[in-house]
Amino acid sequence: MSAIDTALEWMNSRKGKVHYSMTDRLGPNSYDCSSAVYLALKHAGLIPAGESVGNTDTLFGTLERAGWTRVARDHTGGYPARRGDIFIWGVRGASSGAAGHTGFFLDDHDMIIHCNYGYNGISVNPHDTIWVANGSPAVTIYRPPASALGRTTGSNDEVYRQVKAAMSDAFNRTFIRQGDLAKNRFGDARVKYRTVFEWLVTQYLVIEGMIEDIERLQLQQHNQNMQLLEHSIKRYDEVWAGIFTKYSLTGNPADMQPGILPQLETMVEK
Secondary structure, three states: OOHHHHHHHHHHHOOOOOEEOOOOOEOOOEEOHHHHHHHHHHHOOOOOOOOOOOOHHHHHHHHHHOOOEEOOOOOOOOOOOOOOOEEEEOOOOOOOHHHOEEEEEOOOOOEEEEEEOOOOEEEEEEHHHHHHHOOOOOEEEEEOOHHHHOOOOOOHHHHHHHHHHHHHHHHOOEEEOOOHHHHHHHOOOEEEHHHHHHHHHHHHHHHHHHHHHHHHHHHHHHHHHHHHHHHHHHHHHHHHHHHHOEEOOOOOHHHOEEOHHHHHHHHHHO
């Protein structure tokens, strides 16, 4: 288990079991946002054991001294968060107490784990939803050193993440549609390559659905034809039997009568 996994496990193990308190913040029954992060980091060995439990505002410097790096905005203006990143809300130098908030990202998208007043303890929530609900404060995100993630620079996992980030950046680049058909259909608005791919995938799925509908209709028609054929064969057998062996006008075996030819043979014999 990596050091980051250990820190996240410390948070998860207390989820729903502790309360939020800014006065009784050192555990074991209650914490505030920054004390929970500090203690999780100390437990995982990500900051020195002798480091004092600071607040949201001191966390900036604590992380930087421990080798954490700030995550820059991408071309969309957002932050490409990863599992194990730490977010800090508030302006550095003025984010202590109720003026700031902090916690960990649980995945590479939006889910966070944090000790908070709203849920009176440690909870898991979508970052952006909680962030907007709190007035969209300034955000700083710190990424742990590679050693904290249990890998070294150049490892397969790190290469995968870098390639994934590069592809995401390429797909999110914008361009202006060209050509008369495109202009007539879409206008001259700027669009991302990702949007074009998503549109193509949507159209593919529409076509695939149409093909499935056609195949379903063909199958229904085939079944109907088979039913008609089976009915015709049954009628043929009944007519054949009525001529050469036996027949029944009611379909009841008890009402079976000799066929036409047996009756003619009987008449000839007589």
